[in-house]
Amino acid sequence: METVAPINEIIDVIKESGGDAFKFCYQCGLCDTVCPWNRVRDFSMRKIIREATFGLTEIESEEMWRCTTCGNCPRQCPRGVEIIEAGVSLRRISTEYGVFPSPVTPVRGVSASLLGKGNPLGEDREKRADWANGLSVKTFTAGMEILYFPGCYLCYDPRLKKVARATVDILNRAGVDFGILGTRENCCGESIRKTGDEELFKRLAKENIKTFVENEVNRILVSSPHCYHTFKNEYSEFRVNFEVVHISQYLFELIDEGRLELSGEYGKKVTYHDPCYLGRHNGLYDEPREILKKIPGLELTEMVDALEDSFCCGGGGGRIWMETVKGERFSDLRIRQALDVGAEVLATSCPYCITHFEESRLALEDGEATEIKDITEILQEVI
Numbered sequence: 001m002e003t004v005a006p007i008n009e010i011i012d013v014i015k016e017s018g019g020d021a022f023k024f025c026y027q028c029g030l031c032d033t034v035c036p037w038n039r040v041r042d043f044s045m046r047k048i049i050r051e052a053t054f055g056l057t058e059i060e061s062e063e064m065w066r067c068t069t070c071g072n073c074p075r076q077c078p079r080g081v082e083i084i085e086a087g088v089s090l091r092r093i094s095t096e097y098g099v100f101p102s103p104v105t106p107v108r109g110v111s112a113s114l115l116g117k118g119n120p121l122g123e124d125r126e127k128r129a130d131w132a133n134g135l136s137v138k139t140f141t142a143g144m145e146i147l148y149f150p151g152c153y154l155c156y157d158p159r160l161k162k163v164a165r166a167t168v169d170i171l172n173r174a175g176v177d178f179g180i181l182g183t184r185e186n187c188c189g190e191s192i193r194k195t196g197d198e199e200l201f202k203r204l205a206k207e208n209i210k211t212f213v214e215n216e217v218n219r220i221l222v223s224s225p226h227c228y229h230t231f232k233n234e235y236s237e238f239r240v241n242f243e244v245v246h247i248s249q250y251l252f253e254l255i256d257e258g259r260l261e262l263s264g265e266y267g268k269k270v271t272y273h274d275p276c277y278l279g280r281h282n283g284l285y286d287e288p289r290e291i292l293k294k295i296p297g298l299e300l301t302e303m304v305d306a307l308e309d310s311f312c313c314g315g316g317g318g319r320i321w322m323e324t325v326k327g328e329r330f331s332d333l334r335i336r337q338a339l340d341v342g343a344e345v346l347a348t349s350c351p352y353c354i355t356h357f358e359e360s361r362l363a364l365e366d367g368e369a370t371e372i373k374d375i376t377e378i379l380q381e382v383i
């Protein structure tokens with residue numbers, strides 16, 4: 001076996017970037033057995049960790065950028081290694097040096113757009129509330145029941161605007177006193193943080209926190225599990241504490257309190273995909289399913305990888321902005337799983353999942369046999 005001399009300077013840089021947790025790894029390889037990448041190609045987080053402990057990380061390689069931060073491997077690790085955080089620490093070094101392998105280069109444009117326009121899509125800030133045109137949506141003011149924070153993709157993406165519109169339709173019908181921030185809303189910053197751009201994350205978070213505080217926001221309703229995760233678990237690093245509610249929790253609450261009546265029928269076979277940042281990262285498995293179960297006529301079925309074992313769509317960890325070659329897209333496999341259980345509808349509750357599933361649905365020969373729906377879109381049809 002080749003003897004490798006540790007490169008201490010690089011080991012120190014990795015430690016300084018937050019990768020000290022690597023030292024606890026004892027190379028059992030359990031992380032690799034559950035990683036979704038190994039269903040589409042060879043990939044070894046264990047190897048990345050090994051290289052990092054010897055200071056042999058190649059920052060120009062794509063390998064460290066593959067992790068979608070799906071959360072599957074940390075729960076398996078017998079040594080409690082904070083695998084996601086340690087992996088992000090390597091990306092921090094790449095980001096600092098501005099070295100990106102070609103599939104990752106779109107992140108440069110995303111960062112520039114986040115910095116200048118507050119969204120990753122290169123859209124004008126002034127158009128952030130255009131999705132709400134013609135709908136009865138107020139601007140948030142102090143004293144309102146809840147702030148609705150749709151997030152970047154629901155504000156700008158043509159497919160996902162439908163989800164924002166379905167959401168406000170439901171909220172209005174339930175008589176909820178809510179408002180939006182409109183052009184004062186910024187990207188939550190969750191995904192750019194996972195690409196290693198800590199500075200930009202902090203900037204976005206501070207701007208949002210300032211807006212929330214100035215507008216006396218206490219309760220925030222979000223559609224994206226990524227906004228949910230960062231507002232709830234990461235913004236607390238800035239010593240603020242807002243009550244954050246995901247739309248699946250809120251809709252469950254509205255139905256449970258009798259504020260929302262389900263009068264229509266939805267006679268379709270539906271399967272539910274747990275988004276990583278709602279399920280594994282935040283333990284929200286029941287509410288979306290309970291909503292679907294309450295819908296008259298709806299038949300709920302489970303895919304082979306469900307709940308804690310949900311199969312990642314491939315969009316977390318900033319991968320939503322990176323190129324994934326054909327044949328390696330996790331979402332293709334997930335659509336196949338939905339088709340295998342005969343689902344007419346693949347329901348979920350995350351803009352990244354919907355984006356990837358819609359792409360895969362069109363790319364697969366028989367993909368159009370299943371529709372992709374956010375749970376709000378299904379609910380809208382039966383109220």
Ligand code: SF4
Nearest residue numbers: 025026028029031077
């Ligand atoms: S599961 Fe944990 S200890 Fe095992 S190789 Fe992966 S990081 Fe190391």
Ligand code: SF4
Nearest residue numbers: 035067068070071073
């Ligand atoms: S978090 Fe998910 S994608 Fe990342 S290495 Fe672990 S299992 Fe693989």
